[in-house]
Amino acid sequence: MSVDLSASAIDARLRKASDLAGSLRPERRLDTKVDMSGPGIAARLRTASELLELCRSLSLKGRPEKPSALT
Numbered sequence: 001m002s003v004d005l006s007a008s009a010i011d012a013r014l015r016k017a018s019d020l021a022g023s024l025r026p027e028r029r030l031d032t033k034v035d036m037s038g039p040g041i042a043a044r045l046r047t048a049s050e051l052l053e054l055c056r057s058l059s060l061k062g063r064p065e066k067p068s069a070l071t
Helices: 007-021 038-062
Strands: none
């Protein structure tokens, strides 16, 4: 997995997302600040794919091997 889940990496991604989002005032909401270039889109797709893979991996590891009886 190449997604860094350290606190500093998550903080950096959240700060970058906040900077890219800019103003949320109604008159500015359509002013997109997302990199729509080919490399920018490819990078976001790679990140989304890696996060999906991580979520699937974690969900499989979280399942008990044998369901326990509730009685």
